[in-house]
Amino acid sequence: RVTLTPAVDIVEDAHSVTVWADLPGVPKDKLDLRVHDGNLTIDAESVVPVLPNLRLSHAEIRAPYFSRRFTVSEDFDSSKIEASLKDGVLKLTIPRRDEAKPRRIEVQMA
Numbered sequence: 001r002v003t004l005t006p007a008v009d010i011v012e013d014a015h016s017v018t019v020w021a022d023l024p025g026v027p028k029d030k031l032d033l034r035v036h037d038g039n040l041t042i043d044a045e046s047v048v049p050v051l052p053n054l055r056l057s058h059a060e061i062r063a064p065y066f067s068r069r070f071t072v073s074e075d076f077d078s079s080k081i082e083a084s085l086k087d088g089v090l091k092l093t094i095p096r097r098d099e100a101k102p103r104r105i106e107v108q109m110a
Contacts, residue, residue: 003065006042006090014102016095017076023066024088031085033092035078040070042090075100 009020023031025046032043044066050056072078075096082093 001065003067006044006066006068008068014096016093019070019090019092019094021066021068021090021092022088023085023090026066026085026088026090028085031090033081033083035072035081038072038074038078040072040078040081040092040094042066042068044090 006021006023008022011018021042023042023044023046025048026044027047030045030047032041034041034043046064046066048056048059072094076094077097078094080095084091
């Protein structure tokens with residue numbers, strides 16, 4: 001079985017980290033996202049649609065599998081991960097815990 005590591009872009013700001021993963025040909029029902037013990041796992045299977053009356057004569061990579069694992073810092077709340085899949089791109093947003101967000105400290109005049 002061919003397993004590919006999907007390309008990702010990761011952007012972090014004061015409120016969250018956002019991960020975009022390229023998963024071409026992956027439908028929602030073939031996408032498995034799991035978070036456990038500080039690890040976020042993406043497993044997916046690409047589907048090559050073939051009409052019933054046609055036969056696939058050539059495929060460079062036939063129904064590849066994608067797999068990638070990330071360690072999620074304790075600064076982030078993995079129970080509030082939001083995920084969406086559109087046009088072969090998975091978007092994950094992992095919010096930062098309130099206590100880990102930067103905060104401004106006001107200085108009092110003595």
